[in-house]
Amino acid sequence: MAAVRFGGRTIRIPGPPLLRIVVGLLLILGGMVGFLPILGFWMLPLGVLVLSVDLHPVRRLRRRIEVWWGRRRRRSPSDG
Known part of the structure; x- marks a missing residue:
């Protein structure tokens, strides 16, 4: 069974x-129409997370975002 570590x-x-891969693509497509009820923008990151299990370029993108987010959270608000 595949697993993803995030956060x-x-x-x-x-x-x-x-x-x-099909489920990940469907989640991303559903996230693009996030203004509709039930479908939402929450589906975009979930689709990327699912795709990152099998697709190396998406895995690298997810890792870059995770590192960026971690660095951003460590900075204090006064560092500006």
Whole structure:
């Protein structure tokens, strides 16, 4: 079973790779119409997270965002 670590948490993602890629793409497409009820912008990062299990370029993007976010959170508000 595939797993993703993000923000210090490990999330298991079941299923064959092709199914995970299709689900990730559908989540991203659903997130693009986030103004509709039920579908929302929350689907975009979830789709990227699912895709990062199987696609190396997406994994690198996710890792860069995670590092950027961690550095941003460590800075104090007075550092500006």
